[in-house]
Amino acid sequence: MNFETIGKIILIFAIVLFVIGSLFYLAGRVGFKGLPGDIFYKKNEFSFYFPIVTCIVISIILTVIINLIFFFLRR
Incomplete structure (x- = not known):
């Protein structure tokens, strides 16, 4: 290389x-701020945010994009 x-x-x-x-x-x-279904918990001085639905949506979108790229590169 x-x-x-x-x-x-x-x-x-x-x-x-x-x-x-x-x-x-x-x-x-x-x-x-995120999608409905994301987990947000706040109590006193502690807050926890886990964007589970946002991660799933981004994963699906990236999977489709990567599969399209590989499909067109194989041609």
Whole structure:
């Protein structure tokens, strides 16, 4: 593996991280607090948040996207 290939991989990884970071930033700006079904518990000074439904939805979306990418790369 030469430096040119490694450089391309790092650039693609950086672009993907930039896009994901931008989506998280925009979601926070519009006030996204999670989906119904996420677990939130607060008592006195303790709070616990587990975004179970949000994780499931993101997992399904990423699975579909990755399968589409592999489908079109095999052609």
